[in-house]
Amino acid sequence: MNQIAQHLPVLIILFPLCATLLCPLISHFSPDWGKRSVISALFLSVVCAVWQLVIVVSSGESIHYFLGGWKPPIGIEFAVDNVNAVIILLVAVISWTTSLFSSPFEKKERTRSLYSAGYYSMLAFLAVGLLGMSTTGDAFNLYVFMEITAISGYGLIAVGEEKGPIASFRYLMTGTIGASMYLLGVGFLYASTGTLNMADLADKMPQLTDSPLIIIAVACLIVGFGIKMALFPLHGWQPAAHSYAHPGADPMIAGIMIKIPAYAMLRFFYCIFIEDSKVMQLFFAALGVMAVLGVLFGSLKALRYDTYNKILAYSSIGQVGYIAMGFAIGNVYGLIGAVLHIVSHAFMKAGLFYTSGALKYRYGIHETTYLGQVYRKMPVTSLTMVVCALSMIGLPPFAGFFSKWYLALGAIQKGQYIFVAVLILSSLLGAIYFFRIIEKLFMEREKISDEENNMRTEKKGKELPWQMLVPLIVVVAAVILIGLFNAYIAGDVLKPVITEVFLK
Amino acid sequence: MKKSNSNKKLAAGLIAIIILVGASALKIGSFLPVIGAQDTPANSYLSEYYISHAVEDTASHNIVTAVLADYRGFDTLFETCVLFLSGITAVMILSTKKKISHDKTIRTINDNSEHIFSSNIMDAAFRIVVPIILIYGIYVLIHGEISLGGGFQAGALLACAYLLDRIIPSFQMRVKHITDEIALITAGTGALFYVITGILPMLNGGNFLEFNKLPFGSGAGDIAGLHSTGILMIEIGVTLCVMGIIITILEVVLERTDFDD
Numbered sequence: 001m002n003q004i005a006q007h008l009p010v011l012i013i014l015f016p017l018c019a020t021l022l023c024p025l026i027s028h029f030s031p032d033w034g035k036r037s038v039i040s041a042l043f044l045s046v047v048c049a050v051w052q053l054v055i056v057v058s059s060g061e062s063i064h065y066f067l068g069g070w071k072p073p074i075g076i077e078f079a080v081d082n083v084n085a086v087i088i089l090l091v092a093v094i095s096w097t098t099s100l101f102s103s104p105f106e107k108k109e110r111t112r113s114l115y116s117a118g119y120y121s122m123l124a125f126l127a128v129g130l131l132g133m134s135t136t137g138d139a140f141n142l143y144v145f146m147e148i149t150a151i152s153g154y155g156l157i158a159v160g161e162e163k164g165p166i167a168s169f170r171y172l173m174t175g176t177i178g179a180s181m182y183l184l185g186v187g188f189l190y191a192s193t194g195t196l197n198m199a200d201l202a203d204k205m206p207q208l209t210d211s212p213l214i215i216i217a218v219a220c221l222i223v224g225f226g227i228k229m230a231l232f233p234l235h236g237w238q239p240a241a242h243s244y245a246h247p248g249a250d251p252m253i254a255g256i257m258i259k260i261p262a263y264a265m266l267r268f269f270y271c272i273f274i275e276d277s278k279v280m281q282l283f284f285a286a287l288g289v290m291a292v293l294g295v296l297f298g299s300l301k302a303l304r305y306d307t308y309n310k311i312l313a314y315s316s317i318g319q320v321g322y323i324a325m326g327f328a329i330g331n332v333y334g335l336i337g338a339v340l341h342i343v344s345h346a347f348m349k350a351g352l353f354y355t356s357g358a359l360k361y362r363y364g365i366h367e368t369t370y371l372g373q374v375y376r377k378m379p380v381t382s383l384t385m386v387v388c389a390l391s392m393i394g395l396p397p398f399a400g401f402f403s404k405w406y407l408a409l410g411a412i413q414k415g416q417y418i419f420v421a422v423l424i425l426s427s428l429l430g431a432i433y434f435f436r437i438i439e440k441l442f443m444e445r446e447k448i449s450d451e452e453n454n455m456r457t458e459k460k461g462k463e464l465p466w467q468m469l470v471p472l473i474v475v476v477a478a479v480i481l482i483g484l485f486n487a488y489i490a491g492d493v494l495k496p497v498i499t500e501v502f503l504k
Numbered sequence: 505m506k507k508s509n510s511n512k513k514l515a516a517g518l519i520a521i522i523i524l525v526g527a528s529a530l531k532i533g534s535f536l537p538v539i540g541a542q543d544t545p546a547n548s549y550l551s552e553y554y555i556s557h558a559v560e561d562t563a564s565h566n567i568v569t570a571v572l573a574d575y576r577g578f579d580t581l582f583e584t585c586v587l588f589l590s591g592i593t594a595v596m597i598l599s600t601k602k603k604i605s606h607d608k609t610i611r612t613i614n615d616n617s618e619h620i621f622s623s624n625i626m627d628a629a630f631r632i633v634v635p636i637i638l639i640y641g642i643y644v645l646i647h648g649e650i651s652l653g654g655g656f657q658a659g660a661l662l663a664c665a666y667l668l669d670r671i672i673p674s675f676q677m678r679v680k681h682i683t684d685e686i687a688l689i690t691a692g693t694g695a696l697f698y699v700i701t702g703i704l705p706m707l708n709g710g711n712f713l714e715f716n717k718l719p720f721g722s723g724a725g726d727i728a729g730l731h732s733t734g735i736l737m738i739e740i741g742v743t744l745c746v747m748g749i750i751i752t753i754l755e756v757v758l759e760r761t762d763f764d765d
Contacts, residue, residue: 067712069713075578076576111599114595117592140579155597192537194545
């Protein structure tokens with residue numbers, strides 16, 4: 001038991017990696033078993049992630065795993081502390097539920113066994129990339145995982161709806177610029193320190209606070225991560241990519257693919273660079289401006305659309321703005337709010353995209369105008385939609401309220417009242433566009449007739465296959481539980497690490 | 505008229521951005537340390553360690569291999585995975601396009617017993633060139649640890665041999681036709697071989713990819729033997745993966761293009 005526990009950080013990545021590499025071989029004989037191997041490997045990752053979180057929180061010490069047995073800075077290191085472990089569990093859970101969710105889609109579209117293998121390999125690789133990005137303690141290793149995430153993302157967007165290939169091509173162009181900017185930033189850091197290990201970089205920073213190379217590196221990193229996380233002026237690729245991606249994989253793309261770069265940005269800014277220095281304060285001010293504009297832009301733009309996916313995509317731009325706002329506030333509550341918002345928004349947005357996928361699966365629609373009376377036929381989907389929407393607006397006791405609450409506390413403590421005003425204003429705007437959806441769901445006349453309904457589904461009376469219902473229930477449970485236990489998560493799990501490591 | 509005007513403005517804006525970035529790049533260059541200078545951080549900290557300890561630590565006489573396959577072997581694993589992933593993505597994106605049936609070309613071969621563009625010279629050249637390429641590919645694979653070369657190049661060379669067979673028109677099929685699915689399975693198995701090389705030390709009490717703890721050779725002290733075995737194993741994995749992916753992409757594209765020459 002102890003021997004397995006010692007390898008947990010790498011095992012979480014190895015399970016889906018082995019499954020995805022074996023997937024073409026297994027699918028050659030039986031596509032169903034190829035799919036099942038990926039789903040069960042991701043489930044094992046969830047189990048390991050829970051185990052790892054328990055170990056890290058109960059011992060209060062971070063885990064360091066040296067790959068190849070080489071001690072850093074010579075080799076690559078995996079470093080897991082409380083914050084990391086929470087993010088890894090989040091990625092594992094959403095990857096597993098998404099792999100389950102897309103199973104009926106894939107079955108419907110399967111033309112030959114290679115299609116099934118390819119789809120599930122890309123999905124598992126997306127999980128591997130995101131898990132790696134949140135685990136690694138090495139700046140270049142992070143780039144490699146970022147590349148894995150990006151390429152599988154391009155693939156999953158391109159195999160989506162009709163406009164998918166174009167959206168994917170746009171993301172490919174901008175995403176490549178983002179990755180190059182990140183690599184350039186790491187190059188400048190290497191030129192001025194000679195090391196790639198994050199802890200080692202942090203040790204070398206105090207002598208280099210005002211070095212011009214470091215300033216340029218920070219600027220490159222902001223642009224690189226900003227493109228990857230769709231921060232306001234760099235968000236151009238995001239709405240199309242999130243609306244036209246494969247409906248089965250969309251929850252993962254929209255839910256966590258833009259959150260993990262945000263988390264990596266947090267790591268770089270608060271663990272490596274010296275956040276009190278004059279230069280970093282200037283950068284944080286710039287980040288704050290981008291965040292405020294992004295929140296307002298995303299919320300206003302979401303009002304304009306009638307397509308469900310587009311509304312959700314633009315609202316994501318606003319929500320990423322909240323996370324950046326937390327970085328810009330930069331005190332304990334601000335950072336707790338940012339991390340908690342990464343987690344809660346990932347669940348909420350994944351949940352909303354699950355409902356979008358469910359609608360697509362059953363009726364083939366994305367327009368909100370067709371939502372009338374759908375709640376009679378799809379009660380669980382509608383419940384998820386309502387819970388996640390209320391959480392997005394920020395109503396207690398759901399998760400979204402508490403992350404915004406911590407952000408507001410941090411802003412008040414620092415005296416930055418403009419952030420509080422923006423938070424309230426955008427929550428009101430969010431209420432407008434989400435209540436529009438909820439109103440259509442319950443009040444509007446029925447647009448999809450029973451006849452059509454019968455034509456489009458094989459079995460009458462059954463809402464969805466069980467593979468699609470499980471993710472919906474998991475997400476609803478997560479949104480409510482994070483809301484109820486927010487004091488424990490924020491106070492006992494996140495706060496010790498944030499005060500000791502991030503704000504030392 | 506209006507549209508072309510806005511296009512002009514866009515172009516002007518883009519040119520301005522390019523000039524701005526270019527100018528700042530020139531300025532940034534002056535902050536960077538001089539290439540090859542001894543006292544820069546990049547040259548005096550880690551690289552010094554690698555240069556002075558690589559042979560002793562890994563028993564590899566090629567420092568590039570030592571860093572690539574041993575010190576930072578985990579990065580290389582995922583570089584290989586990036587290739588595998590790109591192959592899958594190519595298959596998935598192109599699978600929406602229709603395949604073009606090659607009945608026509610096959611019929612020409614059967615009916616006239618010769619392809620219109622096949623020739624004796626190309627056939628003879630093929631028979632001489634391909635074995636040489638194959639031998640050179642295996643040489644590059646095995647010799648990668650000591651001199652230049654390694655899995656990536658070897659895989660490309662081996663795939664080249666198949667590529668020649670596929671694109672040179674001939675009197676008869678020379679090698680068995682490999683479908684994209686088989687090629688993809690080969691690539692996946694190759695990358696999995698790399699992962700298994702990493703998992704073996706874990707069963708023996710080491711960390712992932714810790715070659716010192718590989719369960720072969722004469723025990724823990726045999727650095728030269730264990731590291732050479734480990735590096736050779738991952739190079740074989742990389743070779744299989746690269747070869748498979750190149751063939752996959754080639755097959756997927758060839759199935760959907762109609763060259764009429």
